[in-house]
Amino acid sequence: MLIDTYGRVATDLRVSLTDRCNLRCTYCMPEEGLQWLAKPDLLTDDEIVRLIRIAVTDLGIEEVRFTGGEPLLRPGLVGIVERVAALEKRPRMSLTTNGIGLERTAVALRDAGLDRVNVSLDTLRPDVFQTLTRRKRHEDVLRGLAAARAAGLTPVKVNSVLMPGLNDDEAPDLLAWAVENDYELRFIEQMPLDAQHGWKREGMITAGDILASLRTRFELTPEGQEERGSAPAERWLVDGGPHRVGVIASVTRPFCRACDRTRLTADGQVRTCLFATEETDLRAALRSDAGDEEVARIWKLAMWGKKAGSGLDDPSFLQPERPMSAIGG
Ligand code: SAM
Ligand code: SF4
Numbered sequence: 001m002l003i004d005t006y007g008r009v010a011t012d013l014r015v016s017l018t019d020r021c022n023l024r025c026t027y028c029m030p031e032e033g034l035q036w037l038a039k040p041d042l043l044t045d046d047e048i049v050r051l052i053r054i055a056v057t058d059l060g061i062e063e064v065r066f067t068g069g070e071p072l073l074r075p076g077l078v079g080i081v082e083r084v085a086a087l088e089k090r091p092r093m094s095l096t097t098n099g100i101g102l103e104r105t106a107v108a109l110r111d112a113g114l115d116r117v118n119v120s121l122d123t124l125r126p127d128v129f130q131t132l133t134r135r136k137r138h139e140d141v142l143r144g145l146a147a148a149r150a151a152g153l154t155p156v157k158v159n160s161v162l163m164p165g166l167n168d169d170e171a172p173d174l175l176a177w178a179v180e181n182d183y184e185l186r187f188i189e190q191m192p193l194d195a196q197h198g199w200k201r202e203g204m205i206t207a208g209d210i211l212a213s214l215r216t217r218f219e220l221t222p223e224g225q226e227e228r229g230s231a232p233a234e235r236w237l238v239d240g241g242p243h244r245v246g247v248i249a250s251v252t253r254p255f256c257r258a259c260d261r262t263r264l265t266a267d268g269q270v271r272t273c274l275f276a277t278e279e280t281d282l283r284a285a286l287r288s289d290a291g292d293e294e295v296a297r298i299w300k301l302a303m304w305g306k307k308a309g310s311g312l313d314d315p316s317f318l319q320p321e322r323p324m325s326a327i328g329g
Helices: 045-058 077-085 102-112 126-133 138-151 171-181 207-215 282-287 292-304
Strands: 012-016 063-067 092-097 116-120 157-161 184-188 220-222 234-238 244-248 261-264 269-271
Touching: 012 045, 045 063, 045 077, 045 261, 045 282, 045 292, 063 077, 077 092, 077 102, 102 116, 102 138, 116 138, 126 138, 138 171, 157 171, 171 184, 171 207, 207 220, 207 244, 261 292, 269 282, 269 292, 282 292
Parallel strands: 012 063, 012 261, 063 092, 092 116, 116 157, 157 184, 184 244
Antiparallel strands: 220 234, 234 244, 261 269
16 A cells, blocks of 8 residues: 555545657747757656556555656557556546547547546637637637547536636536536635746635636535545536535645645656656666566655645745656656
8 A cells, every 4th residue: 555654545646648748838838848858768658557557456556647748648548548458457448638638548548448637618608718828729628528528538628727717617617617518616726736837826716716606607515524434526516406516725725734746757766646746757767677566665655655645734835846847647
């Protein structure tokens, strides 16, 4: 098992497949992009599958989520999903994507064994999309979403980040659209994980703001704390159900005490938290011919050192060196 000194057990593994992306969301990356990881530094498909096998066979991981950067840019994605699906202890598998190219790959991903997708979409307005992401790809995302639903990668979840002055008036419209299209919407509070260090606590759109805005048009009934479990989203039934809406309040209502995650970056570093300032190098172990037992031992040791919380509520909080796109969000 992956267990820490606070008794938390990690059963959910987030795997970043690349730090590259075809969008430039303002809360994530600068317009010019970033210095991408060099190819030799990236884990190979074989190395990724081996680490996932060790995680599910020896370390109790039950759920694997592929992310990035933009995971659909990883050429070997379908093959990786297929090989993970063939493991003796098959984990549940999902993908977090900006949806560009999903129209072409949704069926192949489902056939390979992917269970679900989360697609990020912050606005229903093409012009606002272009301002937020600095790319004209709104239509591609909508088509990707529809393809995922048609392929049965359900429930299709939509992640939205609200930015002051840009799309903070869109919460009710996004929810009405999600209900109509049978997508499960989750709002994520903007976190200090952008490469440009532009996040400001003052003025950020909080879970409280989002709920107040939604309640101008919908009746929201809490689903109950017990059901939240280790899931970061607090969920509400919309107008009595069956549709739901979630809010991930990482900043104003952190869920660190129930965290069940461990993370692997595209260059093979284990991170115990999005906000961790330390990493543990599994790639070096793999490339020095360590056996599975040794790799598992190093991973367990990393987990043992997991901090109690993100530190966001501490005045001495320091943003991690790696931005979200390089950690794997
Ligand atoms: N490119 C894929 C995507 O956008 O879904 C996967 C990686 S992205 C880093 C994962 C999620 O993190 C997206 O839903 C994105 O909106 C969210 N995200 C990125 N930067 C964020 C930030 N500073 N605060 C909150 N969420 C952020
Ligand atoms: Fe790319 Fe996702 Fe970051 Fe947007 S949030 S720039 S889509 S990695």
